[in-house]
Amino acid sequence: xxxxxxxxxxxxxxxxxxxxxxxxxxxxxxxxxxxxxxxxxxxxxxxxxxxxxxxxxxxxxxxxxxxxxxxxxxxxxxxxxxxxxxxxxxxxxxxxxxxxxxxxxxxxxxxxxxxxxxxxxxxxxxxxxxxxxxxxxxxxxxxxxxxxxxxxxxxxxxxxxxxxxxxxxxx
Amino acid sequence: xxxxxxxxxxxxxxxxxxxxxxxxxxxxxxxxxxxxxxxxxxxxxxxxxxxxxxxxxxxxxxxxxxxxxxxxxxxxxxxxxxxxxxxxxxxxxxxxxxxxxxxxxxxxxxxxxxxxxxxxxxxxxxxxxxxxxxxxxxxxxxxxxxxxxxxxxxxxxxxxxxxxxxxxxxxxxxxxxxxxxxxxxxxxxxxxxxxxxxxxxxxxxxxxxxxxxxxxxxxxxxxxxxxxxxxxxxxxxxxxxxxxxxxxxxxxxxxxxxxxxxxxxxxxxxxxxxxxxxxxxxxxxxxxxxxxxxx
Ligand code: FES
Ligand code: FES
Numbered sequence: 001x002x003x004x005x006x007x008x009x010x011x012x013x014x015x016x017x018x019x020x021x022x023x024x025x026x027x028x029x030x031x032x033x034x035x036x037x038x039x040x041x042x043x044x045x046x047x048x049x050x051x052x053x054x055x056x057x058x059x060x061x062x063x064x065x066x067x068x069x070x071x072x073x074x075x076x077x078x079x080x081x082x083x084x085x086x087x088x089x090x091x092x093x094x095x096x097x098x099x100x101x102x103x104x105x106x107x108x109x110x111x112x113x114x115x116x117x118x119x120x121x122x123x124x125x126x127x128x129x130x131x132x133x134x135x136x137x138x139x140x141x142x143x144x145x146x147x148x149x150x151x152x153x154x155x156x157x158x159x160x161x162x163x164x165x166x167x168x169x170x171x
Numbered sequence: 172x173x174x175x176x177x178x179x180x181x182x183x184x185x186x187x188x189x190x191x192x193x194x195x196x197x198x199x200x201x202x203x204x205x206x207x208x209x210x211x212x213x214x215x216x217x218x219x220x221x222x223x224x225x226x227x228x229x230x231x232x233x234x235x236x237x238x239x240x241x242x243x244x245x246x247x248x249x250x251x252x253x254x255x256x257x258x259x260x261x262x263x264x265x266x267x268x269x270x271x272x273x274x275x276x277x278x279x280x281x282x283x284x285x286x287x288x289x290x291x292x293x294x295x296x297x298x299x300x301x302x303x304x305x306x307x308x309x310x311x312x313x314x315x316x317x318x319x320x321x322x323x324x325x326x327x328x329x330x331x332x333x334x335x336x337x338x339x340x341x342x343x344x345x346x347x348x349x350x351x352x353x354x355x356x357x358x359x360x361x362x363x364x365x366x367x368x369x370x371x372x373x374x375x376x377x378x379x380x381x382x383x384x385x386x387x388x389x390x391x392x393x394x395x396x397x398x399x400x401x402x403x404x405x406x407x408x409x410x411x412x413x414x415x416x417x418x419x420x421x422x423x424x425x426x427x428x429x430x431x432x433x434x435x436x437x438x439x440x441x442x443x444x445x446x447x448x449x450x451x452x453x454x455x456x457x458x459x460x461x462x463x464x465x466x
Contacts (some may be wrong), residue, residue: 025174025175027207046211048275066208066223067203115274
């Protein structure tokens with residue numbers, strides 16, 4: 001076995017400048033969970049299929065399981081932990097997931113919510129079909145996706161101060 | 172943790188080339204959505220990696236002075252789809268790469284990686300074949316440019332010689348000017364799936380839009396590497412646009428395609444959809460070019 005290899009990785013995580021010496025073999029999931037205790041970042045498939053490990057890097061979503069930790073150097077990373085308000089409040093999208101029963105076991109939820117954050121932060125309005133495509137990088141074994149779509153779509157309309165379409169209203 | 176023996180990070184193209192010379196056994200890693208997955212599967216376990224992920228000079232799409240569209244090899248699929256130059260001149264490429272995997276994969280996956288791994292199902296490859304793309308590789312001896320059909324040697328093998336890196340994909344002006352195209356991916360699922368067959372067609376019409384001046388038809392998964400349907404293309408040139416023409420051209424592709432049986436689909440089924448997809452993509456391309464199809 002060859003020598004272990006390490007690298008200093010400096011990045012901004014949820015708005016805070018951080019640095020750590022990281023094993024070059026680590027994935028970004030490993031670094032976020034082990035070095036920073038960001039346990040919202042889940043290990044599902046670890047091959048980029050399920051989206052449980054999804055985080056936002058410089059404004060775009062990535063599956064952190066297939067992203068080398070060393071690549072995070074100089075980047076700005078957002079995880080679900082960063083959505084929490086100063087007194088532990090939930091963000092609108094998290095509350096919507098609860099209200100819409102879009103969470104069951106919760107394992108996929110942090111990843112899906114980070115995709116939702118990228119979608120909502122774009123400030124654009126999407127049709128249901130477009131939202132389906134934008135959320136297609138996530139597997140959820142519990143909810144059947146319908147409630148997830150409802151939660152994201154409702155939050156999208158609410159943030160834009162628009163009225164909800166009829167099919168979302170009646171609940 | 173990945174089973175990586177050593178990781179070398181390239182800081183520039185020339186640094187990347189010297190790393191490749193120093194470590195001839197090492198595997199290049201771009202976005203990692205193939206290499207890291209293969210490592211996880213144990214296929215490349217214990218490998219040395221040369222990461223080119225940090226080479227921002229290889230990212231982005233540019234329109235060069237002579238009208239050539241240059242796509243940096245590390246440009247992600249999502250950036251290609253969103254790029255205004257692509258949207259204006261070869262929108263079909265943006266549409267094709269928008270069918271790769273899912274959103275997160277399209278953010279990390281690069282067009283260079285998609286073409287360098289030499290697989291026939293790459294969603295970018297058939298469209299690049301269909302637009303006569305030129306591959307630019309840079310190595311110790313300098314820059315080499317070659318047509319994409321020469322870049323693909325056989326399944327999983329591309330013409331990257333020792334210490335060479337793919338640095339760009341070029342679409343010359345004469346390849347896109349006046350052409351309109353459409354790509355159809357046939358897959359079992361709407362996302363996170365690999366093409367059972369992919370067909371990319373583009374056309375250039377006569378001035379009066381009544382004739383097919385040029386037709387280019389390319390496939391993924393219709394053979395061991397992406398390919399052009401040369402017989403069908405030759406037969407299509409100069410034909411008057413009508414539904415018989417479309418039927419005829421679509422049927423001739425059987426002289427070109429050589430799909431195989433796999434667990435994803437049988438040869439017979441692939442031959443069937445090769446014809447159907449060609450007809451549909453041809454029709455759509457003609458409509459995009461402003462043609463009218465008479466019954
Ligand atoms: S754990 Fe990363 S995509 Fe499944
Ligand atoms: S809530 Fe259980 S996997 Fe989605």
